[in-house]
Amino acid sequence: GAVVSQHPSWVICKSGTSVKIECRSLDFQATTMFWYRQFPKQSLMLMATSNEGSKATYEQGVEKDKFLINHASLTLSTLTVTSAHPEDSSFYICSAIKTGERFEQYFGPGTRLTVT
């Protein structure tokens, strides 16, 4: 199998606070994980690529100081949205590639963030 989990599945936070989202590969090791954002009725937008033990690579236009990514182990990556604002409200999805494979990504169930 190739199961990826995310926690929490949904979160509501107040403007100005920070929120952390966890992404775990449950039955495989993942050297590389990805974080996506998805707006209603749109396709996935890649935010950053996370490699275990190194700094994340952010896509153009994504604020690295606002979206902090940590990939501390082969099974866990975290995304912290700092000083959240209502415009950060979105559906955040992570994915993982099995260590040793190159391109096949397995996705988590997503986290719905609402900033009030």
Next chain:
Amino acid sequence: EDQVTQSPEALRLQEGESSSLNCSYTVSGLRGLFWYRQDPGKGPEFLFTLYSAGEEKEKERLKATLTKKESFLHITAPKPEDSATYLCAVPGNTGKLIFGQGTTLQVKP
């Protein structure tokens, strides 16, 4: 430029009415083509990987095929539970997945 285009954007079928979804791609050196299913409010669920022209894969009522320029996802005798958005994606030169915009399938009983 690497590109993935899916058609149609939306598809409505009656239960049992077979059809096909199209995914056209332009990429320098195919490193695989992936099909995913996404239900509302959930992450994409992996369906198939195709690597070379002529390859076919099947899962229940779904069959994916691949040519040098496009892939088809054939749905045979669909059921309402097949209703979802179907995404195809290819790895670009940097290895990042390039997604199509998806086809939203609705199967009516």
